[in-house]
Amino acid sequence: xxxxxxxxxxxxxxxVQAHAAPLMRRYAPDDFVRVPPHITILYPFVPVPDLxxxxxxxxxxxxxxxxxxxxMQGYSHFTTITYMQPAxxxxxQALCQRIFAVFPECPPYRGAHGNxxxxxMTVGIFDSAAERKVTLFPDYAPITFRVGRLHVIYGxxxxxxxxxxxxxxxxxxxx
Numbered sequence: 716x717x718x719x720x721x722x723x724x725x726x727x728x729x730x731v732q733a734h735a736a737p738l739m740r741r742y743a744p745d746d747f748v749r750v751p752p753h754i755t756i757l758y759p760f761v762p763v764p765d766l767x768x769x770x771x772x773x774x775x776x777x778x779x780x781x782x783x784x785x786x787m788q789g790y791s792h793f794t795t796i797t798y799m800q801p802a803x804x805x806x807x808q809a810l811c812q813r814i815f816a817v818f819p820e821c822p823p824y825r826g827a828h829g830n831x832x833x834x835x836m837t838v839g840i841f842d843s844a845a846e847r848k849v850t851l852f853p854d855y856a857p858i859t860f861r862v863g864r865l866h867v868i869y870g871x872x873x874x875x876x877x878x879x880x881x882x883x884x885x886x887x888x889x890x
Contacts, residue, residue, distance in 0.1 A: 717871040721766060721881070722758035723773070723814060724868060725807075726751065727836060728860045731787055735799060735838050738852065742797070742839030745875040754785070754807060754836050756865060757814050760821055763869055769818065770867055770882040776817055779888035780810060782863040787836065790852050794844050797852060798835035806862070807834035862886065 727735055735752035761769040788802040801807060808831050811823055815830060823832045841847040864885050870878030 717874055719763045719869050720758070720872050721760040721763060721867065721869045722750075722878075723756040723760050723865050723884075724750065724753040724758075725756060725862045725865055726753045731799075731836070731858050731860060734853075734855050734858070735836055738838035742841070742850065743837055746837060746840060748875040748877060749870060750868065750878045752836055752838070753866075754801070754834055755832075756807065756811050757818070757821060757823055759825065760867065761818065766867065766869070766881050770884065772817055773814065773865070773867065773882075773884050776813060777865065777884050777886050777888070780813065780886045781888055782861050782886045783810075784859050784861055786857050786859040787855075788857040790838075791833075791835070792847060793833075795841045795847055796835075796837055797839035797841075797847055797850065798837045799855075800836075801834050802857065804834040 732752050739747035739752060783806040785806065786802040787799045789800055790797055791800045812831065815821065815823060822830060839850060864883050866880050867882040867884065868878045868880050870876060
C-alpha cells in the first residue's frame with residue numbers, strides 16, 4: 716500500500732476554478748483528481764499520525780495571520796509544468812516561511828527548490844518541455860481573491876485518488 720502524504724494548501728475560489736479546472740482536466744487530469752486547483756503553502760507537511768497536534772500548532776500560528784488578497788495574472792512555467800501565477804506572491808511566501816519556522820522538519824518540497832518556493836497554481840503537466848512549449852493556454856483577466864483559510868490535506872502522491880481535508884484553519888489575526 717502507498718504511504719500517505721500531507722500538505723497545507725489554499726483552494727482556489729469558484730471564480731478561479733472556472734478558469735483553472737477545465738485546463739487541469741485537460742492538461743493535468745491525474746492531479747485534478749488528486750487535488751483541485753490550489754496554491755500549495757507547504758508540502759510535504761507532517762506525517763499523518765502527527766496531524767492533530769500539528770493542526771493545533773497551525774491554528775495557533777494562523778490566529779496571528781491576517782487574511783490577504785492574491786491576484787492570479789497570466790501564466791508561467793517550470794520545465795514540464797504550466798501554472799497560473801500570482802502577481803503578488805509575497806503574502807504566500809511569507810505565510811510559507813512562517814509555517815516552516817514552526818515546522819522546520821518540513822522544508823517546502825523537501826528543500827528541492829530552496830526554502831522559498833515559487834507560489835503557483837498548476838494547470839498543465841507535460842511529458843516534456845517541448846510538449847509544454849507548443850501547448851497554448853487561453854488568456855484570462857486578472858482574478859483577485861481573498862485567502863482566509865488553509866486546508867490541511869492528505870493523500871497518496873502518485874495515485875489518481877482524491878486527497879481529503881483533515882482540517883480547515885482560519886486566518887484570523889492582524890498579521
